[in-house]
């Protein structure tokens with residue numbers, strides 16, 4: 333007889349669960365008193381763990397909880413720290429954490445409508461809610477027909493996965509238009525375009541999709557130069573597209589970024605869309621236009637930031653990460669398309685074991701056909717809880733507060749002769765450098781981070797110097813966007829910057 337399985341009893345689950353919720357609540361309340369980054373060396377955390385797994389049940393939950401303090405916390409970079417200003421912060425919030433708990437408790441799989449009708453339908457409704465909340469044009473809604481191409485939104489894990497989904501959808505559409513989707517001969521040479529400032533996930537998507545032969549394949553992934561504001565230069569894009577089409581290449585994908593990672597630049601979507609339309613391959617049709625608003629898109633909740641949507645009705649897809657700046661725990665990338673048909677054509681394969689009457693009726697959405705994974709968690713619960721808890725007014729206040737704090741920091745930096753801001757603040761992202769040069773800026777960032785009281789990161793960007801000549805420059809980045817960041821935290825950061833600059 334096999335041994336009995338030592339499942340957790342409901343009573344024990346309740347007792348330990350309460351303790352862990354208390355633990356997480358205390359952590360969240362006190363994280364601001366910790367150093368933002370850990371002082372651990374490589375291997376130090378692993379050395380605290382046994383080399384082999386427990387052979388028998390430990391049966392001591394108190395010891396497991398104690399190890400969170402002893403082993404985990406000393407080895408963490410505290411992303412929920414109110415003075416975490418690095419990269420783009422990754423928001424957690426009470427409602428989203430509780431939704432994660434419920435989602436795990438339900439353990440539901442929403443790969444098909446039939447394996448989780450509520451998982452699917454709540455997700456569809458959340459994406460429609462957010463399309464409305466962000467002021468997106470109706471073509472991205474789940475009920476949009478778009479001449480039979482169909483619109484709608486889905487939660488992808490990350491913006492990187494969203495870019496990959498968009499790229500393979502674009503390629504599928506071009507193959508269909510060219511009538512080569514069933515050919516056994518070689519593919520044409522497909523090409524993709526994005527700016528020199530766009531996120532590396534675009535090039536990576538091309539690598540994974542088999543369009544780029546390597547990370548540095550600049551023949552198939554063309555990096556378009558930028559203007560002085562580090563926005564994609566649409567006329568340079570037009571020239572590249574024209575040149576490639578003339579050489580028999582097939583442009584399948586163009587990514588515009590709405591809020592670049594380095595400096596928060598917003599690419600000009602109307603001019604990009606115009607270039608894509610004008611320089612469509614004669615047989616394949618226009619390339620797929622994807623708008624990557626992973627970070628900046630959260631600000632769409634505020635009507636005053638909707639200028640970035642100009643021309644978005646010409647984009648085939650758009651993604652926004654609430655896990656960056658909309659109080660929703662990682663992972664949650666909102667991905668809308670106005671050409672669902674091409675997306676599902678690229679992603680759908682139906683083995684016998686997934687066949688079911690609901691899918692065959694054509695009346696339901698099966699989200700497994702919208703991305704790479706088959707299995708999928710109930711992530712829409714996070715959005716549902718967050719939207720119901722904060723309401724749109726709460727989310728607007730949240731974004732507006734961070735933008736205001738960034739404006740204040742920008743003003744302080746501009747008023748101080750030791751610093752210069754070659755680029756304008758973008759929403760809640762401020763980039764600056766020391767007039768004393770790159771080494772001084774690098775030293776400032778390193779000094780602040782070494783102190784542990786705040787954390788920032790940097791970028792190197794080609795910004796105009798004296799005489800308008802653009803040279804790569806080391807810029808400190810302050811991304812305001814952690815859940816609990818308040819004015820006092822930005823004041824604290826300013827004191828650190830002031831001190832570190834000497």
Ligand SMILES: Cc1ncc(COP(=O)(O)O)c(C=O)c1O
Pocket residue numbers: 420489490491492493531533589591592593624625626627653665
């Ligand atoms: C503009 C932009 N796009 C894409 C990404 C990648 O996001 P994810 O981690 O969701 O793949 C980032 C991450 O910072 C980003 O800033």
